[in-house]
Amino acid sequence: MPATVSLRVGNSQGSGVIIDREGRILTAGHVSGEVGRDATIIFPDGRRLHGKTLGANNGIDSGMAIITEKSDFTFVEMAKSATLKKGDWCLSLGHPGGYKPGRPPVVRLGRIQNLDAKTLVSDCALVGGDSGGPLFDMHGRVIGIHSRIGGRVNSNVHVPIDTYTRTWDRLAAGEVWGSVFSVFDFLKPAEAYLGIRSVMDKKSLRIESITPGSPAEKAGLKINDVIRKIDNQKLATPDELGAFLKARRLGTQINVYVQRGGKAVSVAVVLGKRSD
Template identity: 30%
Template sequence: MTDRLEPAPRDDLFAPPEPGTLSRPAPQPQPVPPAHPYAAGPGLVTPVPAVGQQAGTDRPATPEPSAGHSTTEPPGVGDREPAARPPARRPRGGGAALVVAALVAGLVGGVVGDRVSDRVDPDRPSDAALPVSGTQGDGAPAAPSRPAGSFADIAAGVLPSVVSLEVRREEGVSTGSGFVLRADGYILTNNHVVAGAATRGDITVAFADGSEHPAELVGATADYDLAVVRVEARDLTPLVLGDSDEVVVGDAVLAVGAPLGLESTVTAGIVSALHRPVQAGEAAQTAFIDAIQTDAAINPGNSGGPLLNAAGEVVGINSAIAQPPGSMSATGSIGLGFAIPANQARHTAEQLIETGRATYPVIGVLLDSTYRGEGVQVATEAQQGQAPVTPGGPADQAGIRPGDVILAIDGRPVSMSDELIVAIRARQPGDAVTLRVRTGEEERDVRVVLQEQASQ
């Protein structure tokens, strides 16, 4: 059946939310050979200015003197006769004294320099040698260590399992991040990182040790913005997918990836909010994410990399960043990054590995994006041949009718179409949800069993 969760098709449905704009931090475009001029396409962002030539940071040239500007002294000063200088005095025997003093100073300097050289000569033992940081008592280098659970300790454990991906097409090259899912070569990333390879293009995976492997696309879904690729490698170290339902606001997190193409970059922050309804991407490939919000710095190129908790477990997949109003592309972190919860990623990745495709849950209604009022309204009329309520679908069986207003899902109020869609897609097909529905002046709770819909 067709996707019945989408709001009624309208031009303004996919307009960026105000006051900020949500955008994917996604593949970092690279310079394109002259023979293949760059053409922005799906998954590509505006190229980042070269290092040292970033927009708005060029130093102004030294200003030329303006017309009529005088470099002479002020009037009345330069016209004066210079004051007469007193005749120079000839030293009385001073010339010889200065020469002798210079010779003495040179001799003393040479002696002192020789003594200092003796002291720092590495081949000579010194009684004044002091302990150096990073050495043991006998002077041997000490192995660096960090407390268990520290950011440095977590980073050391996960970096070998975090990769950067390069997708090369005729239009150009884009990069992103990912991490090892299974020891036999399966790697998880964002769909928009590898979207260009779905029809044509080569994927290369680079590991932290510098090794590179060609990869094949196993499966992808634009609805959840997730993809799985595989390399011919064995004995890889997978990262552990944690329980994202246990994440709370204020938890410390690390974001790992390749922002701006800089591999093995680690940034730290906290979980700043949960259940953010994020709609990222173009209208044709929109992902609805029940996102974890973090202030850990996420930039273009971080897409697909892991968001880790204090135990080194993956609790999210970094996927989108917010931009100030008026920004049309991802320019960098402003402290508002969004990650796909790990529980959703686990379920979707398992489907992609098994079948190459994913599914998502629906209730079988069209939503009216023009409605202004409390809750979310079911469309009153058919749109492009689709009925407002799918006959025989979950909502129809629960007694929901065109024009009804959905006020809450499982006790959580909803006021925008995106909020309801995201809340439903955070569940699984076959799950039951309770919707608070208003028909006219009457309100009631209805139980709806979610139906499965094939993903794009």
């Protein structure tokens, strides 16, 4: 449990797990985001250390970060996906809703529902803030990293641990590759709502209107903001934005990077439900 940490990068936060004595942290690609960003690693006891984001495979949502301060910390062992089978018991750890002082990582018990080369599905419950946290086997070894809440509460998606070991050198070297959409092709998540109308503006999207009371308005997005990217994905058309939102569920936090009056602004938005 001490190796399961909260990972804060900019205005976003998720979970992660320390995996070796060098302080490398496995997390979700949408949590680590861009390479070389400052990160704050928060331990269950409240201790905080500085870190940096490393590489990411957006195609399967795997990411890596590293602790940059010298300190003592616990790390955990990785399993091998070949040892896993459908029906195996597993434990999910993370920081649902974000880190809360005095609360250790929350543990949930479940079983593996499905497993292939790119995805592991379990019935361990996940909520916002759990993304990037570890899924353990009953021997205390990491078997996956939380990626996305599925279409049902009891069907959630994790990145299998073997995908990290196969691409370890690329992640550690700070390489980013893959398309963010491919990992969600087999899921139909519950609809998430942002509340903007956008139009194409050269190779970006400009916010033309914002629905009153919507998640976008509550978070502070403005009309005429030019969206450069959301999380780690550049979106050039309204259709691409629609596809991005369909891959997310209610309560998911996204980070919208906009150009506003000559300034670069980052806005954290928690996706909500359409009120009509």
